[in-house]
Amino acid sequence: MTTRISAVAPAGLAQPAKMATGCAMVIFGASGDLTRRKLIPALFNLWAQGLLAERFRIVGVARREQTSDAFRSEMREAVREFSRLKPKDDAEWSRFAEGLEYVTGEFGDAVTYQTLAGRLDSLCSDHELAGRLYYLAVPPDVVSTILHRLKASHCIHEPNDPAFTRVIVEKPFGRDLESAHALNTLIARVLDESQTFRIDHYLGKETVQNIMVLRYGNTIFEPLWNRMYVDHVQITAAETVGVESRGKFYEQTGVLRDIVQNHLLEVLSLVAMEPPTTGAADDIRSEKLKVIRALRDPGPDTLERDGVLGQYRGYRAEPDVAPGSRVPTFAALRVWIDNWRWQGVPFYLRAGKKMAQRVTEVALHMRHIPLSLFGKGNASDRIEPNILVMRIQPDEGISLLFNSKIPGHDLAVGAVTMDMRYVEAFGGEPPEAYERLLLDAMRGDATLFSRRDAVEASWEWITPILRQAEKEPRRDPAAYDPGSWGPVAADQLLARDGRAWRVL
Numbered sequence: 001m002t003t004r005i006s007a008v009a010p011a012g013l014a015q016p017a018k019m020a021t022g023c024a025m026v027i028f029g030a031s032g033d034l035t036r037r038k039l040i041p042a043l044f045n046l047w048a049q050g051l052l053a054e055r056f057r058i059v060g061v062a063r064r065e066q067t068s069d070a071f072r073s074e075m076r077e078a079v080r081e082f083s084r085l086k087p088k089d090d091a092e093w094s095r096f097a098e099g100l101e102y103v104t105g106e107f108g109d110a111v112t113y114q115t116l117a118g119r120l121d122s123l124c125s126d127h128e129l130a131g132r133l134y135y136l137a138v139p140p141d142v143v144s145t146i147l148h149r150l151k152a153s154h155c156i157h158e159p160n161d162p163a164f165t166r167v168i169v170e171k172p173f174g175r176d177l178e179s180a181h182a183l184n185t186l187i188a189r190v191l192d193e194s195q196t197f198r199i200d201h202y203l204g205k206e207t208v209q210n211i212m213v214l215r216y217g218n219t220i221f222e223p224l225w226n227r228m229y230v231d232h233v234q235i236t237a238a239e240t241v242g243v244e245s246r247g248k249f250y251e252q253t254g255v256l257r258d259i260v261q262n263h264l265l266e267v268l269s270l271v272a273m274e275p276p277t278t279g280a281a282d283d284i285r286s287e288k289l290k291v292i293r294a295l296r297d298p299g300p301d302t303l304e305r306d307g308v309l310g311q312y313r314g315y316r317a318e319p320d321v322a323p324g325s326r327v328p329t330f331a332a333l334r335v336w337i338d339n340w341r342w343q344g345v346p347f348y349l350r351a352g353k354k355m356a357q358r359v360t361e362v363a364l365h366m367r368h369i370p371l372s373l374f375g376k377g378n379a380s381d382r383i384e385p386n387i388l389v390m391r392i393q394p395d396e397g398i399s400l401l402f403n404s405k406i407p408g409h410d411l412a413v414g415a416v417t418m419d420m421r422y423v424e425a426f427g428g429e430p431p432e433a434y435e436r437l438l439l440d441a442m443r444g445d446a447t448l449f450s451r452r453d454a455v456e457a458s459w460e461w462i463t464p465i466l467r468q469a470e471k472e473p474r475r476d477p478a479a480y481d482p483g484s485w486g487p488v489a490a491d492q493l494l495a496r497d498g499r500a501w502r503v504l
Contacts, residue, residue, distance in 0.1 A: 020046070020442035021130040022053035023164075024123050026116065028146055029137035030060025030071070030102065034170070038201075039135065040075045041083035042434035047096050048085045051439060055127035057099045061116060063106055071102035084429055107142050113153035120155060124163065131164030132157075133441055140172060140183060147190040159192040168197045168441055171262055172253065173450070176466060177459040184452045197441050198450040202263040202360075204433030206422055207392045209448070211270045211362070212284075214390070214398065221388070222275070224366070226341045231385060233271065233347045234363045234502055235264055238355040242312065242482070243329070247320030254327045255309075256466055259351040265292060265458045266450070267392070268347060271362055272337055281447040285454060292457040296336040298464040306334040309469060310487040311477040312354035326474040329353045332490040333465075334497075348494060350501065354482040360392040363502050384415045387502065396430055397421035 025043070027035055046052050060071055076093055080086060087093035103119065105112025123129060134150065136143055147167070150156050157165040169187065174180025187196055202208060215222050224230070237259050243250040250258070269288035276283040303309070310330030316323055330352030337347065366386040387401040399419040406412040422430045440448055478487035485491075485501065494500055 018443065020052055020056070020439055022055040022127065023129050023131045023133055023442060024057045024059060024120055025133045025135065025438075025442075026059045026061060026120070027135045027137060028061050028107065031062035031064040031066075032137055034137045035060065036074070036078040037082050038432070038434045039137065039438070041079050042432055042438055044079045044083055044087075044096055045085045045432065045435050046439055048087075048092075052442075055129060057123050057127060057129065058101070059116070059119060059123075060100070060102045061105060061107075061112065062102075063104070065104050066102060068100065068102040072097045072100045075100060084432060107138065108145050108149070110149065110153070113149045113155060117153045117155050129163075131166070134165075134167045136167065136169050138170070140174070143169060143183070144186045147187065151190045156190065156195075159194055164195075164444065165191075166195050166197055166441055166444065167191055168199050168438075170199055172257060173198055173262070173455045174459060175253070175257055177456065177463045180456055180459040184456065188452075193452055194446075196452070197446060198452075198455060199437055199441075200262050200266055200450055201433040201437065202392070203266055203448040204435070204437040205360075205392045205396065206430040206436075207390050207396045207398070208267060208270065209436070210398070211267075211390060216275060225364075227343055227345050229366055230345055231365045231367045232345060232497075232499060234365065235267055235271070235347065235349050235361075236363075236501075236504070237263055237351040237360045238357060238485075238504075239353050240355060240358045240483075242315065242354045243318050243321070245319065247318045250329070251321055251325060251327055254469075255329055255331045255351055255353070256462065256469065260331055260333065260349060261458055261462045262450075264349045264351060265462075267362060268335070268349070269454075271364075272342055272347070274341065279447075281445060282451075284447055285451045289451070289454045289457060290339075291337060292454055292461060294337050294339040294342075295461050296338050298461070298468075300468070303465055303468040306493075307465065308332040308487060308489040308493050309477040310352065310480045310490065312352075312482050313479050314354075314482060326476055328469065328477040330355075330477070330480060330486045330490070332486065332493055334493060346497065348499075348501075350486065350490065352480075352486050356483055356485050357504055358394060359504055361504070362390045362392070364388040365499075365502075383413055389502075395421055395423070397425075 027039060029035060043052070043058060047056070076087075076097065079093075087096070101119065103112065103116055105115060120132060124132070132155070136146060138146065157163050174183050215225060266288075269291040272291045273287040274290065276287045308331070309328035311325075311327070312329050315321060315329055316325050331350070333349045335347040335349060337343075337345070364387065366388070368385050369383060372383060383403055384401065389399045389401075391397050391399070397420050399417050401415055401417050403413050404416045406414040437448060440446070478489050480487040491501065
């Protein structure tokens with residue numbers, strides 16, 4: 001039985017969104033899919049909601065030869081297809097498109113940056129822009145080239161300069177501890193850490209942000225958020241699609257790098273962290289770092305004892321995938337956090353492609369009641385434990401399973417779910433993740449971006465597991481059928497503990 005919950009924010013708590021300071025945003029890789037599907041639609045949505053200053057300007061940079069007019073036309077089609085808000089008429093689009101420009105050039109060519117520097121100087125002067133935001137929607141191997149060229153052409157200001165410079169770097173942030181450290185060292189030669197915004201779109205999801213509000217904005221949850229009341233935690237990130245056209249990328253990455261190292265560990269750290277001293281970005285990120293550092297160190301048999309790797313049937317026939325590939329498309333891990341709050345509570349992480357549903361969620365499974373007053377024998381085992389679920393995607397929301405008396409003359413107990421969905425509770429779809437993240441970067445709020453020490457700490461933890469998975473001769477991952485919930489061994493991982501994955 002499910003009970004819907006409606007919600008209306010009290011007028012005194014509904015704060016108007018703060019408009020971003022007028023700046024120039026430069027997108028490297030402007031002809032790519034990310035710009036078309038996510039970045040420009042997100043920027044248009046922010047503009048349409050009055051969150052971007054009228055003097056805000058966007059400059060796309062890419063190798064493809066095209067004019068600014070052609071770029072504007074292409075982005076209009078992108079907004080029509082992918083944006084949650086659409087232009088009301090030609091006049092509205094024209095006002096937004098006035099701020100769109102395009103620069104053609106190779107990322108390694110100094111002429112590209114000379115052209116860009118001249119254009120930025122003119123824009124900042126003509127429109128009194130407060131700073132520059134660079135978005136590197138490019139492969140990791142050209143990040144260093146772009147940053148050093150920007151520095152050499154005086155496109156990057158010092159951290160204490162009145163005109164700010166911020167750079168958004170897309171994942172992957174390396175492929176192991178060594179490469180992540182090397183990438184961060186290269187970035188640090190050009191940028192101060194305060195200027196570096198490592199983006200993980202999962203952290204822009206409304207429910208991910210609401211984890212802290214749920215914990216610290218309600219007195220009924222945080223006192224129970226510990227080993228005394230929580231039996232175990234499940235974090236699932238399941239996709240129904242396969243690798244599609246990303247076979248070459250996935251062959252070099254696999255599910256442990258693509259999903260577990262960044263997305264799932266980021267979510268885990270938010271769920272498990274201690275209350276920060278303040279809501280400031282570095283206070284929150286420091287508490288998340290403590291969680292990563294408290295993860296139990298992997299041993300030589302961690303993957304055998306606490307993990308399952310799988311590969312969906314048909315993966316080896318995908319484009320650009322090796323016929324005998326042993327790259328995993330599914331992973332399940334049992335993780336322990338060795339600290340005072342969580343000692344002895346297992347966190348089960350699960351991620352995979354070609355699964356039964358597209359769903360990302362966190363589920364806190366509470367302990368069984370110690371004694372049943374409503375039956376004899378093992379009646380307490382038949383009463384379901386409470387489960388608090390935070391759905392990150394799709395249908396963002398929060399649900400709570402609890403027990404209630406079933407109406408009737410006899411005393412019978414049944415499970416009831418209270419379910420809050422953002423669309424129903426607050427009206428309309430929540431903003432896209434990139435909208436919140438881009439707006440925060442313009443404001444200079446780094447709360448939802450990854451800090452260098454946390455990135456390297458997460459790689460330090462998972463690299464031994466990667467080494468075990470890639471040790472030669474590599475073992476075949478357990479096969480599973482597309483449309484299932486992964487290999488049988490993943491169910492057995494929990495069954496050995498007397499638990500089971502939540503039915504989704």
